[in-house]
Amino acid sequence: MAESKTATNENEISRDRLAELLNEDLCREYQAIIAYVVYSQVLSGAQYMDIAAQLEIHAKQELDHALILSRQIDYLGKMPAVTPKPVRTSKNPKDMLRYDLDNENETIRNYRDRIRQCEALGEYAMAEQIRQILMQEQDHQIDLATALGVKVPDVSGGPKARTLRKRR
Ligand SMILES: [Fe+2]
Numbered sequence: 001m002a003e004s005k006t007a008t009n010e011n012e013i014s015r016d017r018l019a020e021l022l023n024e025d026l027c028r029e030y031q032a033i034i035a036y037v038v039y040s041q042v043l044s045g046a047q048y049m050d051i052a053a054q055l056e057i058h059a060k061q062e063l064d065h066a067l068i069l070s071r072q073i074d075y076l077g078k079m080p081a082v083t084p085k086p087v088r089t090s091k092n093p094k095d096m097l098r099y100d101l102d103n104e105n106e107t108i109r110n111y112r113d114r115i116r117q118c119e120a121l122g123e124y125a126m127a128e129q130i131r132q133i134l135m136q137e138q139d140h141q142i143d144l145a146t147a148l149g150v151k152v153p154d155v156s157g158g159p160k161a162r163t164l165r166k167r168r
């Protein structure tokens, strides 16, 4: 179908726009790699031993995600991004875990949207790859929420449901 009007609806997405959004996802994956590399080594205290070991596993999974995304961006004919989103640090272990949880929530919101966008473009294999990533991000989210002793946040509203972030 030859559509001349510009895509305004997120479901009416172009391949170029999808590549741009995947590059944003890639910058979040770089951010996650760095955060997990550092946090897994600096978290100290007996009560954080288990989660520190889990964060080391997360770091390696985030690298796999970055590789998968780079491949998809290249497939769409674009250059993969090279800059991580900023990484926050703290001396307080709880703060570090909270930063990670916030980032995972944001990542999950974005990947849920990305799957819909890939499918809208008929990129079903790409949607499947992102679904696999999303499953691991949800595990990360659960690991972090459990370590913090909080409920797993409900991020089902998609990237536009910003008000969910303000919830206690
Ligand atoms: Fe990831």
Ligand SMILES: [Fe+2]
Pocket: 032, 058, 062, 104, 107, 136, 137, 140
């Ligand atoms: Fe993650």
